Amino acid sequence: MEVDGKSIEFDKDGFMVDPGLWDEAVAAAVAVDEGIDELSETHWKIVKFIREYWKEHDLAPPVRLICKDLGVGVRDIYKLFTSGPARGACRVAGLPKPDGCV
Amino acid sequence: MTKRNDTHESTEVPGDEGNPAPERGVNAALAELAASVRGFGAFQMNACVRCGLCADTCHIYRAEPDVANLPAMKASSITSVFRRYHTFLGKRLPGLVGARELTAERIDEIRDVVYGRCTSCGRCASNCALGVDLRHILQVGRRMCAVAGRIPEGLQRTVDNQLETGNQMAIPQEEFLSTTEWLSDDLKLEMGDDTLRIPVDEKGKRILYVINPREVKFFPLSLMAAAGVFHAAGESWTLSSKVFDVTNYGFFAGDEASARELVRRVAEEAGALGVEQIILSECGHGYRSFRWEGPRWLGREYAVPVSSVVELLDEYIECGRVQVDREKNAERVTLHDPCNLVRLGGLSEPQRRVLRKVTLDFVEMTPNRENNFCCGGGGGMLSMSEYGDRRVASGKVKADQIRATGAKIVATPCHNCADQLIELSKRYHLGVEIQAVVELVYNALC
Amino acid sequence: MQSVYYIVLVPMVYAALAVFILGTLWHGLRLIVGLKHALRVVVGPAKNPNMLRAVCDAFLSPATLKNHPVRWVFMVSFHIVLFLTILGHLELVGEVGVMQVVRHDVFLGGGILGILLFAGLLFFLFRRFHAPLAAMSEPGDYYLLILLLLIVLFGSQLHLAQRLFDYSTIGVAEYREYLSGILTFRPALPEVFTEDFVGHSFLLVLHVFCANLFLMLFPWSKLMHAILALPLARLRRR
Ligand code: SF4
Ligand code: SF4
Numbered sequence: 193m194e195v196d197g198k199s200i201e202f203d204k205d206g207f208m209v210d211p212g213l214w215d216e217a218v219a220a221a222v223a224v225d226e227g228i229d230e231l232s233e234t235h236w237k238i239v240k241f242i243r244e245y246w247k248e249h250d251l252a253p254p255v256r257l258i259c260k261d262l263g264v265g266v267r268d269i270y271k272l273f274t275s276g277p278a279r280g281a282c283r284v285a286g287l288p289k290p291d292g293c294v
Numbered sequence: 295m296t297k298r299n300d301t302h303e304s305t306e307v308p309g310d311e312g313n314p315a316p317e318r319g320v321n322a323a324l325a326e327l328a329a330s331v332r333g334f335g336a337f338q339m340n341a342c343v344r345c346g347l348c349a350d351t352c353h354i355y356r357a358e359p360d361v362a363n364l365p366a367m368k369a370s371s372i373t374s375v376f377r378r379y380h381t382f383l384g385k386r387l388p389g390l391v392g393a394r395e396l397t398a399e400r401i402d403e404i405r406d407v408v409y410g411r412c413t414s415c416g417r418c419a420s421n422c423a424l425g426v427d428l429r430h431i432l433q434v435g436r437r438m439c440a441v442a443g444r445i446p447e448g449l450q451r452t453v454d455n456q457l458e459t460g461n462q463m464a465i466p467q468e469e470f471l472s473t474t475e476w477l478s479d480d481l482k483l484e485m486g487d488d489t490l491r492i493p494v495d496e497k498g499k500r501i502l503y504v505i506n507p508r509e510v511k512f513f514p515l516s517l518m519a520a521a522g523v524f525h526a527a528g529e530s531w532t533l534s535s536k537v538f539d540v541t542n543y544g545f546f547a548g549d550e551a552s553a554r555e556l557v558r559r560v561a562e563e564a565g566a567l568g569v570e571q572i573i574l575s576e577c578g579h580g581y582r583s584f585r586w587e588g589p590r591w592l593g594r595e596y597a598v599p600v601s602s603v604v605e606l607l608d609e610y611i612e613c614g615r616v617q618v619d620r621e622k623n624a625e626r627v628t629l630h631d632p633c634n635l636v637r638l639g640g641l642s643e644p645q646r647r648v649l650r651k652v653t654l655d656f657v658e659m660t661p662n663r664e665n666n667f668c669c670g671g672g673g674g675m676l677s678m679s680e681y682g683d684r685r686v687a688s689g690k691v692k693a694d695q696i697r698a699t700g701a702k703i704v705a706t707p708c709h710n711c712a713d714q715l716i717e718l719s720k721r722y723h724l725g726v727e728i729q730a731v732v733e734l735v736y737n738a739l740c
Numbered sequence: 741m742q743s744v745y746y747i748v749l750v751p752m753v754y755a756a757l758a759v760f761i762l763g764t765l766w767h768g769l770r771l772i773v774g775l776k777h778a779l780r781v782v783v784g785p786a787k788n789p790n791m792l793r794a795v796c797d798a799f800l801s802p803a804t805l806k807n808h809p810v811r812w813v814f815m816v817s818f819h820i821v822l823f824l825t826i827l828g829h830l831e832l833v834g835e836v837g838v839m840q841v842v843r844h845d846v847f848l849g850g851g852i853l854g855i856l857l858f859a860g861l862l863f864f865l866f867r868r869f870h871a872p873l874a875a876m877s878e879p880g881d882y883y884l885l886i887l888l889l890l891i892v893l894f895g896s897q898l899h900l901a902q903r904l905f906d907y908s909t910i911g912v913a914e915y916r917e918y919l920s921g922i923l924t925f926r927p928a929l930p931e932v933f934t935e936d937f938v939g940h941s942f943l944l945v946l947h948v949f950c951a952n953l954f955l956m957l958f959p960w961s962k963l964m965h966a967i968l969a970l971p972l973a974r975l976r977r978r
Contacts, residue, residue: 203679203680203682204679204680204681204682204683204684205679205682206682207679226720227720251464252511252512254465254469254473254510254511254512255511255512255513255514256469256472256473256476256514259476260476266480266514266515266518267515270515274716274719274720275716275717275720276512276513276713276716277512277513278508278511278512278713279713279716279717289448289679290463290511290512291448291451291452291455291462291463291464291677292452292455292462292463292507292508292541292543292676292677332777335771335774335775335777335778335971335975336770336774337770337771337774337775337968337971337972338778338972338975340962340964341962341964341965341968341972342962343962343965344873344876344877344878344881344962345815346872346873346876347804347807347808347811349872350807351807359872361871361872361875361876364872364876366876367872367875367876370876381960382960383880383960383961389879390878390879390880390883391878391879391880391961392878392879392880420803420976421803421804421807422803423801423803423804423815424801424965424968424969424972424973425797425798425803425969425972425973425975425976426972427972427975582784586783586784586785587783587784590781590783638784639784639785640784640785641785
């Protein structure tokens with residue numbers, strides 16, 4: 193995928209091969225692929241939170257932290273990211289694919 | 295996605311310690327083949343007549359009709375090795391009967407076939423003209439790769455997570471506790487009942503409920519729903535904060551030693567908590583491996599009965615322990631049958647009875663029950679990114695089935711299938727919502 | 741020449757029968773043991789069908805009927821024709837009363853069986869040159885089909901030659917003399933079998949030669965599916 197003249201590689205699951213190349217333009221482009229044409233303020237809050245958490249812990253944050261820290265209702269997450277926090281939000285936030293059944 | 299540096303200590307596999315020694319891997323694989331064949335009836339290995347009738351019974355072949363995806367062809371990556379070492383003609387005239395020597399390269403070929411082109415769904419086996427158990431043959435292939443230390447990386451990492459941290463997503467115990475607390479608080483509000491809580495590590499309850507870690511980390515709605523339904527039914531139940539994982543990636547990987555250990559932990563925890571019954575959350579391979587394979591791995595039956603939560607829900611509704619109102623799920627609902635729960639687990643009716651009681655417009659997809667197609671995400675596929683494109687492509691069969699029903703909601707009693715179905719809905723623009731059966735029941739509570 | 745004829749028609753027939761019977765028995769015993777073991781280690785909720793059910797499944801393959809009805813008809817007809825052809829040979833051993841319920845000249849089917857069988861085998865063979873079967877087939881699969889084709893070819897030539905071109909020197913009486921001799925271990929070759937260039941004895945020798953090869957290969961090749969189908973059906977979960 194070409195974003196702003198950078199070519200971004202994705203693995204066969206659609207997650208970024210090199211998470212270091214992530215920036216907001218990439219996020220927006222992945223979001224379109226997720227069926228989100230325009231990232232809202234709440235979307236951005238969630239994405240940035242996931243990104244920060246990942247940088248610190250090398251892990252995707254559990255959905256509880258996203259909801260509690262950002263004050264988002266648990267049912268709302270799945271409306272914002274229809275493929276869920278893992279394959280949806282983590283992908284937009286440029287994380288590698290979480291392990292296991294997701 | 296745990297820290298990637300410290301994962302490969304605990305599960306050293308024979309033949310892969312220190313310097314990789316390919317011959318050792320080959321020998322281990324051959325020994326495993328010989329042992330598997332002994333129990334399973336060698337005749338299965340050499341019975342296929344290569345008639346090709348199983349071709350379109352496999353969803354992967356249907357989506358990508360390449361002969362490499364033909365079930366009998368996949369199995370022959372293993373049976374050709376069997377012929378070379380265990381049959382009269384194969385030993386003497388290998389070229390004539392297509393018998394092949396096992397080498398390190400061939401193990402890698404087998405690996406790409408058994409993990410990357412097959413979800414161990416068993417549909418080909420039940421449709422073979424002769425009745426050859428192809429699924430089992432392919433599973434033997436997985437075991438051979440496992441003993442040779444050639445389990446695909448993503449799968450191996452998940453197994454390691456399970457062994458080291460007790461759950462496949464490496465969720466720490468504190469995180470588990472905080473999440474159940476948070477969920478109880480939300481549930482209190484939703485159900486308007488202040489006495490409600492999600493019991494953890496409580497002794498002497500009737501039921502130990504074992505879940506998929508995904509319900510803690512990413513998709514808590516189903517755990518919330520289960521807690522709500524248990525509350526409504528006045529059930530005496532508990533979770534365990536140490537052993538809460540129903541999944542078994544050792545089973546997917548063909549790594550029976552790890553699989554046995556994971557099963558043992560759950561059985562032991564049930565004993566420690568003194569429960570009367572183990573209830574498994576909606577999980578296809580968890581049910582298959584814990585309910586059916588477990589006793590074989592352990593060499594004994596469990597001390598307490600084991601069933602799936604869909605059986606329990608069925609019981610609640612049948613005997614009126616919970617009151618439900620179908621009107622609350624007015625949209626059209628269809629049901630996806632997880633292979634490991636239905637075809638290979640023998641559980642097909644409870645979920646249907648439940649759905650008929652809690653939804654207004656329930657339609658079957660065709661084919662269904664024991665003959666249902668795999669969603670494409672089985673056999674550990676979801677954890678192996680290297681085969682991600684094939685996984686999504688092979689889901690086309692399922693996507694078409696779903697589209698034909700015109701349903702808005704797809705219920706499936708398996709979290710693994712749910713993940714695949716969510717992705718299929720996105721990639722194939724199905725616009726459906728995926729829900730666990732228990733979520734629909736919770737939704738219908740009066 | 742005569743001694744070659746003799747070797748093919750007598751000692752080789754005994755050798756082939758011995759290999760066939762002993763090999764199949766040996767495999768059969770291993771099968772029974774294997775099946776017992778396999779039934780014990782069946783994992784899961786499998787309800788294994790009882791023997792009667794298994795026999796029906798093995799012969800009728802309901803899964804194929806459901807998935808590929810056209811190919812099922814073809815497959816089943818082929819096997820029925822094959823069965824009738826083998827059955828037809830009984831009358832070459834001696835008088836078989838029951839088979840004359842429908843009155844007919846020996847051989848059963850008046851040449852039709854052989855032609856049908858030949859067509860079916862040709863179809864199976866050509867199918868193996870096409871995708872996806874071409875990539876799946878082992879060399880042995882082709883050889884077996886060719887061998888079968890030859891057997892049928894020579895066999896039906898024997899019959900048609902006698903019927904259409906009046907090669908009456910070798911008839912039912914001669915076959916009965918020969919085959920019952922083989923079966924009673926008093927092998928006797930009618931003279932016409934070994935006289936050079938009289939009638940079509942060379943066809944007979946070729947037919948028997950190929951059939952001998954076939955019998956000897958039976959226990960070691962995928963032809964065993966004729967017997968394997970039963971334990972496999974018994975193990976099938978439903
Ligand atoms: S249907 Fe059965 S016998 Fe035929 S090719 Fe497939 S596995 Fe082999
Ligand atoms: S087990 Fe399922 S995925 Fe594997 S070959 Fe058979 S039908 Fe295909």
